[in-house]
Amino acid sequence: MANILIVEDERAINDLLKLNLEMVGHRCVTAFSGREAIHAAAEQGFDLMLLDIMLPDMEGFTVMEKVRDVPTIFLTARGATTDKVRGFGLGADDYIVKPFEVAELLARVQAVLRRTHRAEESYSIGDLTIRFDAHEVFLAGERVDLTPQEFTLLRILIENRNVCLSRQKLLSEAWGIDFLGESRTVDVHIQKLRRKLKLEDHIKTIYKTGYRFEES
Amino acid sequence: MKLWQKTYLLSTLLCALILYGCMFGVTVPAIRSTVNGATEAALREEKAIARALERTVQDTAAELGEGRKRAVVGTFLDYYGGRDLYFSVTEGEEPVYVTLPFAADYPTGTAGFLRQDGRLYTFVSDRLPAGYDLIYVKDVEDVQQLLRRQVMAAALTGTTVALLMAVALYALLYRINLPVSRLAHEMRTPLTAMRGYAETLRDARLTEEQRYMAASYIAEESTRLSDISSRLLTLHNAKEEATSFGPVDVEDLFDHIRQTYPAVTYEVRWPTLFGDQAMLSSLLNNLVDNAVKASPAGAAVELKAEPNVLTVTDHGSGMSDEALRYVNHPSKYKKLHSAGGLGVPLCHQIAKAHGARLAFARGADGGTVATVTFYNSLTS
Numbered sequence: 001m002a003n004i005l006i007v008e009d010e011r012a013i014n015d016l017l018k019l020n021l022e023m024v025g026h027r028c029v030t031a032f033s034g035r036e037a038i039h040a041a042a043e044q045g046f047d048l049m050l051l052d053i054m055l056p057d058m059e060g061f062t063v064m065e066k067v068r069d070v071p072t073i074f075l076t077a078r079g080a081t082t083d084k085v086r087g088f089g090l091g092a093d094d095y096i097v098k099p100f101e102v103a104e105l106l107a108r109v110q111a112v113l114r115r116t117h118r119a120e121e122s123y124s125i126g127d128l129t130i131r132f133d134a135h136e137v138f139l140a141g142e143r144v145d146l147t148p149q150e151f152t153l154l155r156i157l158i159e160n161r162n163v164c165l166s167r168q169k170l171l172s173e174a175w176g177i178d179f180l181g182e183s184r185t186v187d188v189h190i191q192k193l194r195r196k197l198k199l200e201d202h203i204k205t206i207y208k209t210g211y212r213f214e215e216s
Numbered sequence: 217m218k219l220w221q222k223t224y225l226l227s228t229l230l231c232a233l234i235l236y237g238c239m240f241g242v243t244v245p246a247i248r249s250t251v252n253g254a255t256e257a258a259l260r261e262e263k264a265i266a267r268a269l270e271r272t273v274q275d276t277a278a279e280l281g282e283g284r285k286r287a288v289v290g291t292f293l294d295y296y297g298g299r300d301l302y303f304s305v306t307e308g309e310e311p312v313y314v315t316l317p318f319a320a321d322y323p324t325g326t327a328g329f330l331r332q333d334g335r336l337y338t339f340v341s342d343r344l345p346a347g348y349d350l351i352y353v354k355d356v357e358d359v360q361q362l363l364r365r366q367v368m369a370a371a372l373t374g375t376t377v378a379l380l381m382a383v384a385l386y387a388l389l390y391r392i393n394l395p396v397s398r399l400a401h402e403m404r405t406p407l408t409a410m411r412g413y414a415e416t417l418r419d420a421r422l423t424e425e426q427r428y429m430a431a432s433y434i435a436e437e438s439t440r441l442s443d444i445s446s447r448l449l450t451l452h453n454a455k456e457e458a459t460s461f462g463p464v465d466v467e468d469l470f471d472h473i474r475q476t477y478p479a480v481t482y483e484v485r486w487p488t489l490f491g492d493q494a495m496l497s498s499l500l501n502n503l504v505d506n507a508v509k510a511s512p513a514g515a516a517v518e519l520k521a522e523p524n525v526l527t528v529t530d531h532g533s534g535m536s537d538e539a540l541r542y543v544n545h546p547s548k549y550k551k552l553h554s555a556g557g558l559g560v561p562l563c564h565q566i567a568k569a570h571g572a573r574l575a576f577a578r579g580a581d582g583g584t585v586a587t588v589t590f591y592n593s594l595t596s
Binding site for chain 1: 401404405406407408409411412413415416418419420421426429430433436437
């Protein structure tokens, strides 16, 4: 669970980001202008900042220069290469161009959190405890052996909890984008996870779409 | 590079190529005919001189005798010869009169061109009935130079004209394409929101409340999209001048706006004006929308129609100097300014289509006054 600062002046998009990030278990603070963002960042530390470039009072670049040591993903309608170069030059961790796909946004947020070692280290639900850093899973205190592929799949499901992931999305996220296998592979691995970890109630099949990890 | 810029560059390049092709097609025959003309003139001149020389020699030979013939030829050709004209007269192998600037091979009975020491000469070599070999050489370098200068001048003029046309065309295309790109940019926000909420509704486990929020945002943002679309249409009409001008009832116009913005109060002392109802409505809507946004909640926005002048006054916090500069001359700014957004350039365009001018100023109480002044109104 990460602490995320959302800086976006459009209320609709600000709410959209907040809704989805909170859905997968992050804590969010929202800011609608550059000044608000700088103020919020001065009051508390954040694990990540989602930053719009076109803000009413200043450019996102300016906010980034003033807010130090917070991993940043730029969020903007501008796709110009010069902007990307400028953003990365200032030390941005990623760059997302509007309109974006929510699932992709969540994946990129996770990627940045993992890369900057701010992702959650462990996760517990019921009898189950998962230690992401050590790649270990315990069920009622007993260590359960998972293959690396199963572990990755579990991690992605949990990182995107409450959000449905299509088989295609799971394939590209857990097996790598170039994998051209049958989407049955996903089903088989999901079955194994459910059986080994007694997650039948939590990993839900969404009809015709994919799977969703639900906490309750 | 943007698509229209690419298209522009390609068509301009093609245009320039065709222009130069045509110029080349005209210039080359012109040069050729000038050169031919020079040769023919040389031939004619040589024939005339040869005839005159022959006659003079015949006339004088009888009187003066063979011995004086050479002197007569010399005197005669001295008279014709000048700065750029040279002769050689030989009888068999024996020179009679030679002023040639250089020695070369002139086959008898031919005419042509020679290049010597960087200068161009035309020559005619002829055998006279009297038994003389006459070689006529004329320096035509000056003619050649003049021709070259003319071609250069034509090419330079062509380039300048083409360049000026290209710049003018670019400026025009830039103006036409700018607002559209801004609108396209503005469409991204509602598109992002709609897509995002639709995906969230599809994939996420939402509470009833969240579901309602997502659906409301989709509805709201689609309204915004349709608003942008109608602005695009108005912009198109303003650009194409596809307007339907007629008498517009000002009271009606204001009433319409009050339905959307209840905080508006209005005063009409100019009952009818001449213009396009839809465009004027869009203009006032934009101005009032900006005014309402700038005003504290509940504060009045005043609409006033005096002869040839419409004003929209708000009592808000007012604009900064920078923002005022932008809203008065939005076309001077490349970037979209937060003040007024896209609406302001559109308002200026609508005003212009009506022969009116839109100006923003700071009001007495610090708010903003937008004034539309009609300069060539047809109603009285």
